[in-house]
Amino acid sequence: MTKPRTGYIRPLDLKNGQVDMTHGSGGRAMAQLIEELFLTAFDNEYLRQMNDQASFQIPAGRMVMATDSHVVSPLFFPGGDIGCLSVHGTINDVAMAGAVPLYLSASFILEEGFPLADLARIVESMANASRQAGVPIVTGDTKVVERNKGDGVFITTTGVGIVPHGVNISGDLARPGDAIIVSGTVGDHGVAILSVRENLSFGTSIQSDTAALHGLVAAMVAAVPGIHVLRDPTRGGLATTLNEIARQSGVGMMLRETNLPIRTEVRAACEFLGLDPLYSANEGKLVVICRQEDADALLEAMRTHPLGQDAALIGEVIEDDHHFVQMETAFGGRRIVDWLTGEQLPRIC
């Protein structure tokens, strides 16, 4: 790589500077932003190729590819920010095929006037998340739009990964009798975002659970290679994710409310706000469906991982031509856990 020649203009003012339209024009200012901010933070051998694409060796096999745009508001929230969220979110989508995530791309749409200090903080958070996960950001893009045509920063990440031989995980593989397990408490991310957006203070601090789940998934696949379904219940929460799977697999589900792990403070916040934690987004949790006889081994493997300590068996897959997700309530009744119809929380991720 040629040493960046950025001495010809003043260094970026990462303290008081702002994004302006020249940062998206393809010229010198854009090259400077990329070199002084993105390349410096994400530094790796692939980005150093300095081409419009990254290049890497891959083994033959089954690859997965996943993409997510992130528009979360506010950009900074308890437990994370749009930067680490955009890394975790796409790593998790790749991992939910049982795959080992290998590489990420990141594309930024910046609003004119956005403080460079905030951008630097976000980029640093992405870089940390990427390093901790061991999944490098190998290529990217930057665009700038005028004031009031964007909202600070939107980040689209795409990931690729390789599925280990013999692993075949898909949303259409849930079978009646299968066990339904969740990796931990549900609803944290959505409630964390809403609390800060509504400027609520409950005397407790509810943090987003944003985290990369590929390490947990690797431990799970090692323990039970024959996992049927894996999915991260993000937008729409656990309820929506289970309805998607029920429909895809052509089955029903029966949950047990008393088994659902929900933090006390999340439950309290939800009651206060009129929300249902089953529909509140998660960014560091997964749902797994496996044969009943594999459930104990899987739960044990999950509980020995830091991100699966609160793993719980929450129900089972049943036959149902209507593909309903039902729940035995704490009071002994039953209710349908339907799709989220409207909007619970906009711009949650």
Next chain:
Amino acid sequence: MTKPRTGYIRPLDLKNGQVDMTHGSGGRAMAQLIEELFLTAFDNEYLRQMNDQASFQIPAGRMVMATDSHVVSPLFFPGGDIGCLSVHGTINDVAMAGAVPLYLSASFILEEGFPLADLARIVESMANASRQAGVPIVTGDTKVVERNKGDGVFITTTGVGIVPHGVNISGDLARPGDAIIVSGTVGDHGVAILSVRENLSFGTSIQSDTAALHGLVAAMVAAVPGIHVLRDPTRGGLATTLNEIARQSGVGMMLRETNLPIRTEVRAACEFLGLDPLYSANEGKLVVICRQEDADALLEAMRTHPLGQDAALIGEVIEDDHHFVQMETAFGGRRIVDWLTGEQLPRIC
């Protein structure tokens, strides 16, 4: 794939409907938008997996990955729209490594209130571009932001492809003595966008050159496997791209102005607007640098392809510690073709 169950709500009103916040919420309205619009248009076996990631078999070898966000304004312009542009742009970034593009992802950031009819038109254009190129859109994402927090639609595409064995193309491989070739007329896309934005009419119709270049690249690589550098001169135009390469390879360049293919109407429009066609974006052109002795074979291969008919030898790589791109002008003088410093045209792609 389970048959989509969209009968439970009214079908999308693709004629008079608008994007609303529920289309990004993860619930039923989002599922409906995805099924009735995106899945219907992009239909392929990978999307039909209905998982949060696509899965496909790949051979061992060298893979490339490229990503681009598209924020072009206006969304529809002579010769194309943001939809086909977002497919072509990323296919081209993958192809510029000499790679065969295999799969694309597409992520949408929609503004509340955006007409569904416009979205459908854009999605159809993407689907057509993808089909014509033979590169399927295998996974995606949709987010919605409030009015005045976006601008209609932004589309981020990411592509992966495989580099044929023995091909090694990179921006740092230009060597003194190498030939510099451009695949056709320069500046068309930028001028087409500006003409419509400024509501200009020159009595001629300048069209964007947006096109997928991987077929041309395959023909070129077949003729001359030892190509040194390939790049598509998009934002910042030919001048900026050549400066990038000069810096990356640590060389200079000498262009011949009289050899530059520029449409008469583009030249006229540029004079009228005070633009330089060398800095005007292209979306269906490439620059290639190869050994002087390979230039004739490469030009012949290019000119037999529909997208390379106007290919021209425009200069050569020279030694220069300053990495200047220079041009012998039509009048016999020389001038430096510098980096674009500020903003020529915002939101050109």
